[in-house]
Amino acid sequence: MTSGTLLRQITDYANRADPYPLYAELRKTPVARQEDGVYTVSTYWEILSLLHDPRLSSDLRNRTPQPGCALPVEEDPGLPVSFIRLDPPEHDRLRRLATRPFGPPKTPRRIFNMRGELAQMISELIDGFQGRNQVDLVEDFAYPFPVTVICKLLGVPRQDEPRFHVWAEAIVAALDPNPAEGPAERQRASDQARSELGLYLAELIEEHRRTPGEDLLSALALDHGPDGQMTSVELIATGVLLLIAGHETTVNLITNGMLTLLRYPDVLKRLRDDPGLAVPLVEELLRYEPPVQLLPQRTALADIDIAGTTIPRGAPIWLVLASGNRDPQRFSDPDRFEPERQDNQHLGFGSGIHYCFGAPLARLEAQLALTELARRLGNPRLVNDPPPYRQNPVLRGPRHLPIAFDDLSA
Amino acid sequence: MSVDGPSQAFKRHGRIVIVGASLAGLRAAETLRKEGFTGSLTMIGDEPQEPYDRPPLSKQVLLGRMPADGAPLPRRCAIDAQWRLGVAATGLDLVGKRVRMADGEEVAFDRLLIATGTRARPWVKEAEADLDGVFVLRTSGDAVLLNRRLTARPRRVLIIGAGFTGSEIASACRERGLEVTVAERGPAPLVGALGGVIGAVAAELQRAHGVDLRCGITVTALEGDPAGRLTRAHLSDGTALDVDVAVVALGAMRNTEWLAGSGVAAGPRGIACDAGCRAFDVHGIVTDDIFVAGDVARSPHPLFAYQFLSLEHWGNAVAQAEIAAHNMIASGPDRLPHLWVPAFWSAQFGVNIKSTGVPTMGDKLMITQGSLAEHRFAAAYGFQGRVIAAVTFDQARWLDFYRKLIESAAPFPLDFANVDRRPEGLRPVPAEFPDPSLPSHGPTVTLSGYSPSDRRVTFTPAHA
Amino acid sequence: MANPVEGKQVLMRIVVDLNRCEGYAQCAFLAPDVFTMHGEEALMYTPHADDAQREHVVRAAAACPVQAILVDQWADQRADEPTVAREADVHVG
């Protein structure tokens, strides 16, 4: 089997339920040039090192056009790229600005103080299972919960969800690097969705400027700090980023979490008896079933010698986080789910300057959600295993997760 | 008992003594237990407290965020040691394998670890050093006294020496709204450790935060009132300052006097040891049963031309203690070298300063990321065509990249493209280290030549 | 044992390896009473915490992306610790 076909297999939907054997294959060449010019990096230490390497750019404008590969589409001049796709110093400035109302040093307690509210939302959603013996965990819980949270945080009306749900789906679909599935079309649809979502947010931000609330968008619109203020378009781009990132990732962490717990009933039982187990367990989930499987956006700014290969300047690089997380050189018995694994420096949230902005929120959401699900569902079981997956190989997770249960504790 | 050959018996029933119950001593003790040493372990420390962490003393403690005695170090495992705290070791009998203690007792050992660290260099003139209001900062006791005085809101604090500790104290004082003058003999703060280019940024930080920074100046005398309280400081430019607190931050002195005449290669520059942490004797022959770790040690490092490095760094104390402990219970090929790449951090004026490698070896540097003017940057130091060190100001997430460059002896200057390389970062500039023969304040990394023992074979205590 | 911190019962001792720390602030989000950021990147923390903070400190330590936070639970080490105090008392006195 050539490694070229390996990449196709990874993006191939047929392998979505269990890509891990393919990653093991991929790790045989830690840094490999694939047939379309993409360099895959699949081993832990190499990924970690590249995430801290200033010769890597997150900005697609640095990419040399590759034959047979989708060109980065011209960015919408009205809506600049968000900081996840930017390099320092712009990345750092925008991330600092976004952090001011969100976390330390200026607002250390915003997320911490949401704990009660998160617990409340979780209770209400689980109360909604009343009178049923089967739910779709995705539709009935894992999707609505983080969406409610991010809406609350940003100050986006929850009832508008059906509108931006469509846009969000289109935007993340473009992250799917599968070359067989018409990337150009998907990119166009994504750009379209992004500008529609942008327009929607622009209006909302104007409203918040007039009547500010306690939310993040209001704070970002009004804040003035040592770095000044975000411009209107920067603010919209950041809003789009946070809304999407808060939308399409945590759902998979919670769903993958429940799926894994139902596959390891002894762990589920231990979690029920000891809610504290949720803390290391969520870390292990981020290693074992990371919602973001790979980062396909990096580009080499210079020739980089690594693991016996030279990645040439301008080449696209895929950092396969989920593969690094299963690297036996780094994690003992990597294919085992060990909720109390020691020294678990997984790559689930990335590393380096783009380390997940929302990680503290995602962690709390998942810890609280899984604890409550474990506590309240009586005798929960999987209806089908594996469940049907989403198309996307980057943001990977079940599309539906039907769970049957006997009863519901208070 | 014999500890030659397979050391299983030693591992089970041996006697290990550790002198110096602080960071290095504690981490060594834990490593011994974790690696299966079940014999007897004695910890001798002259401070009365159990091991505590020093870095907070010039940071959180002086900011009033925690009590000075609030930083006992967590344990990685149970140590099950005989603790002899509050009593100093006063002598070593190398042949009889015994440590003498201040209370007259002696403790026998099969193997000994010396981790006696350093102490603050006192103000040169003893009578002036004794004035009420003159402080040093090394121990939690020092921090209690200094913090108490700062809480009483002195009119002006004078800090003598702008190395890391002095600068951190100045930062804490400013944050507490106290007036601060910093007197530094060199051209800028931190020059001894990071050179003049970076020192200039440190100077900007100090001034931007309202420090009255005076460089190229020394304090010539401290003056007290009849009651023995500090009132005034005289400077080498002929001016005088009214101050009621002076903190002497002129670096550290190694605690080796207790080894005088013992036959171990101990001197004012520390105790020389091999890369496996075994101490040299005065003849330059490596000893079998005496090990050294932490601030008091000086050992050769292959990455830095096998020069003997004395590193007053938290991370070095931990790493070297672990290697020393491992080697104390390992034999032959199982022994490990201490190859840790030096690293330290300092937090001052709201900026996170981190470094890796040996900046003082660098003759040139390049601002490879960010910019000096923004006080956010990464800089690489070069020496003989290779990368030898790096420093970051609020750019810590990149530092590991530079550590790897150092480890792989990557070529300098760095001519590749990378994110955030500004025009100012395209060309190397002289790093501007002052003449090392004129130390301005104790630099925390010292290169001390190639010889295992100091040139003097007989030990002469620096102070009686 | 006798307590070093103003008579309060100390149950956790904390040290952060600030060489490892890359200033991700995960700890400062999750246990803001113990871990605080000083500026963008410099971490300052309280090296001890009482039982009320336990849940948060454990969360913070688990979340640290570089696993730089070392916490011990004094309660777990009772057998070891009193020895420290007793012998220290003997030799200081």
Ligand SMILES: Cc1cc2nc3c(=O)[nH]c(=O)nc-3n(C[C@H](O)[C@H](O)[C@H](O)COP(=O)(O)OP(=O)(O)OC[C@H]3O[C@@H](n4cnc5c(N)ncnc54)[C@H](O)[C@@H]3O)c2cc1C
């Ligand atoms: C205020 C301050 C701030 C610092 N900040 C930083 C920082 O930000 N970053 C960084 O990397 N490093 C920092 N350091 C340095 C760091 O604390 C030291 O590198 C570390 O403490 C070294 O540990 P050690 O165990 O080798 O030596 P020490 O901590 O000096 O311990 C030696 C121990 O041995 C005892 N002792 C000495 N002689 C005898 C004897 N004869 N008998 C018995 N006991 C004896 C001493 O009293 C002491 O308890 C700082 C140090 C200070 C003082």
Ligand code: HEM
């Ligand atoms: C389990 C849930 C989540 C996972 C697994 C996850 C994963 C990641 C990963 C791997 C990255 C790194 C991207 C890169 O290096 O290119 C990242 C970045 C980011 N995440 Fe998350 N994320 C999650 C939840 C969230 C949430 C809830 C938010 C918003 C509140 C969020 C906001 C962001 C942002 C803004 C970035 C860009 C950071 C930067 O470029 O500096 N994420 N995330």
Ligand code: SF4
């Ligand atoms: S979470 Fe870890 S890396 Fe981040 S600031 Fe805290 S200790 Fe440092």
